Amino acid sequence: MRNDPRGARVGRDEGEVRAPARGEVYYSEDPRDVGWVRENIPCQTACPAGTNIPGYIRAIIEKQYGGSYEINREANVLPGILGRICSRPCEDVCRHGWPGNGEPVNICHLKRAASDLKSAGHRITESLYTPSGKTVAIVGAGPAGIAAAHDLSLLGHDVTMFERERDPGGMLSYGIPEFRLPREILKVELHNALRLGVELKTGVAVGTGEGEVALSRLLADFDAVLLSTGCMAAIPLPLRGETGGQGEDPVRTTPGVEYGLDFLVEHHRGEKKTVGRRVAVVGAGFTALDCARVARRLGAEEITIHIRTTEKYIPVTKDEIFEAKREGAKIVGLRSPVGLVTDESGALTGVRFVQNRLGGWREGGRRQAIAIEGSEFVEPCDTLLVAIGQKTVNDYLDVELELDRWGNAQVGEGGMTSVEGLFAAGDYVSGAATVIEAVGHGRQVALGLDTWLMGRVRRKEVVRIEPVEGPLRERAFDFIPRQEMPTAALAERFQEPDREVETGLGEDLAFEEAKRCYLCNLKYEIDVDNCIYCRACIEVAPKNCIKLVEGVEIKADGTYGELAEAHEWDHVEAIWIDNNECIRCGACFMVCPTRCISISRNEIVVRDV
Ligand SMILES: Cc1cc2nc3c(=O)[nH]c(=O)nc-3n(C[C@H](O)[C@H](O)[C@H](O)COP(=O)(O)OP(=O)(O)OC[C@H]3O[C@@H](n4cnc5c(N)ncnc54)[C@H](O)[C@@H]3O)c2cc1C
Ligand code: SF4
Ligand code: SF4
Ligand code: SF4
DSSP states (O other): OEEOTTSOEESSSTTOOOOOOTTOOEEEOOHHHHHHHHHHOHHHHHSTTOOOHHHHHHHHHTTOHHHHHHHHHHHHSOHHHHHHHOOOHHHHHOGGGSTTSOSOOOHHHHHHHHHHHSOTTOOOOOOOOOOOOOEEEEEOOSHHHHHHHHHHHHTTOEEEEEESSSSSOTHHHHTSOTTTSOHHHHHHHHHHHHTTTOEEEETOOBSSSTTOBOHHHHHHHSSEEEEOOOOOEEOOOOOBOSSSOTTOOHHHHSTTEEEHHHHHHHHHHTOOOOOOSEEEEEOOSHHHHHHHHHHHHTTOSEEEEEOSSOGGGOOSOHHHHHHHHHTTEEEEOSEEEEEEEEOTTSOEEEEEEEEEEEEEEETTTEEEEEEOTTOOEEEEOSEEEEOSOEEOOOTTOOSOOOBOTTSOBOOOGGGBOSSTTEEEOTHHHHSSOOHHHHHHHHHHHHHHHHHHHHTSOOEEEEEEEEEESSOSSOGGGGGOOOOOOOBOOHHHHHHSTTSOSBOOOHHHHHHHHHHHOOOTTEEEEEOTTTOOOOOHHHHHOSSSOEEEEEEEEEOTTSOEEEEEEOOSGGGOOEEEEOTTTOOOOOHHHHHOTTOOEEEEEEEEEEEEO
16 A cells, blocks of 8 residues: 555555556556546647657667557557648647747657658558447548548448549649658558548549539438548638739639649649749748748759748648758748739739838737838748638538538537538648647547447557566756657759658667657656655655655646645645656666666557457
8 A cells, every 4th residue: 555645545455546566567547647648648649649658768778669650540540640740739749848848849840750660561550349330431542531431341331532632632632742741651641541442532522513422412321421621722812903803813813823732733643734933921830831842853943931920830841941942942930921013914923012010919839920000011922822721621411511701510429510421531621720620520420420320339449557677767968959750852842842751860860869768658656754854865766756755646637736845844744746846767777776666668558449
């Protein structure tokens, strides 16, 4: 029996939290254990697919690349793809990036390293459920639809996908350029995701036009239908066009001007796209940056990305901005386009902008841009690519669906829309987001759809707790600098436009980077009944991580309440490791004379109910 200074008892009796015997692995559904994982592994909590990041990083240290790949794949289905183009919300919150700890771990590129370094003959192992006899139609084979199709087929359902393009992948195939995501990697991972018997019908659009399959038909023919049709339309820019008639969109009617999304999709369909010598791009997301980099490879000499606010608020990874600039793109802030300037033939010669200043904060941590009156100016250019956002398209529906004011599908718990048996996932629900959000949502909705089809919950998350014999890390690892991704030389990129820019970490860099991870899934605890309060651990601790306390409150959800630190000996009731401060260096464990510090590995796993 051990005293948990947080007030909870530790043992096997009812109401007690946990009591792993030495070496014993056990599974816990206690909300406090689940809460501990959510609170203490910030990277995993931030990952929309809940990827077990310390788990796969530890496998890289052990050079178990195939195992590392599988840990990833279990959560996010497409590790080789995401290891290249993920938006990396995990890195924003990584404990290694917290003040005083240095830079975040290069989590994303380690994911890619596991994928690159696994053996060529690596075999995927998945245990399939018995056939359920249920049929599901999925409309749209982007990352959300693919992730859902994978999980639903694994759960034994008969899945048919309808995709209007020639190839599956959605924006992975038709938006993101090959120099960021090689198509061979894409092909293999999409194939593996669908290999459990999903029937993929490409070149088949769901809609109301001739030769298209009606959604109402699918609802009649299948037990359930999932819409994952993404955000397929560019958000129009309200320009004062010097050409085009009343009501026409000058972006569509002026030679030399087009929407960035259409430009990229057509380019990836194999259409021949051309750009002028001077290219202006308007917008600040992935599409805008990809337009600039593709334009550079199509021969543009001067490329300027014009943004409303400033570079600080561009919602793409720092690497994307860095590489776009290295390839010659200029980013200029605080301006909004208001009109086009054309010559006598109607062709574009420039864009009229208004100067902005920064205003208040908007939702999502960005700033407002406020136009400055009388500040208009013209930037000359030959091509303008407009990439200010994407939205859903709903004219393919022949059933009435509740949509929000932006045209996104409204879903309830489990991902069901306002129509019984019709589910929706990915960008079609969230609005334009990211690949990992689409994958995470696709998986979550697949689980909701399965519950609805089967009339009961079949899988749920529990915490796997495994005692660990030693720290698994060394203090010296804390001083290793972040290992950055090597890239191809500029000349090579332009000679071979589809050549992958990021060349991979390789075994040595991956090993060095993996060692940096604190392995936040390791929980350090002090058995206060055996502690002699010698303070040896406090003396060696690199941070204010071990505290003498009057008491600590642990809430029902596993989070900690106010910590009452004791500053005088007669107030000390316990000694406690603050896992928020702990960087898992192992120093305390090594010096403790009574071996009363224990370490356990805590991981969320999915189990059958
Ligand atoms: C140029 C560009 C670059 C991007 N770069 C990144 C990046 O680096 N990292 C990142 O995380 N995110 C990036 N994104 C965002 C990311 O690609 C999307 O958030 C993600 O693809 C959304 O997945 P989804 O499955 O919801 O939709 P989509 O990927 O859009 O897939 C929807 C699919 O539905 C199909 N479809 C639509 N209507 C029909 C119909 N009526 N019948 C049949 N099929 C239909 C479409 O053809 C498409 O294949 C980028 C987006 C773009 C446009
Ligand atoms: S140090 Fe490792 S486990 Fe901790 S948040 Fe960063 S990547 Fe995740
Ligand atoms: S392992 Fe021990 S000494 Fe190291 S940071 Fe954590 S509590 Fe402090
Ligand atoms: S080193 Fe061990 S015995 Fe000494 S105070 Fe720390 S936990 Fe207690």
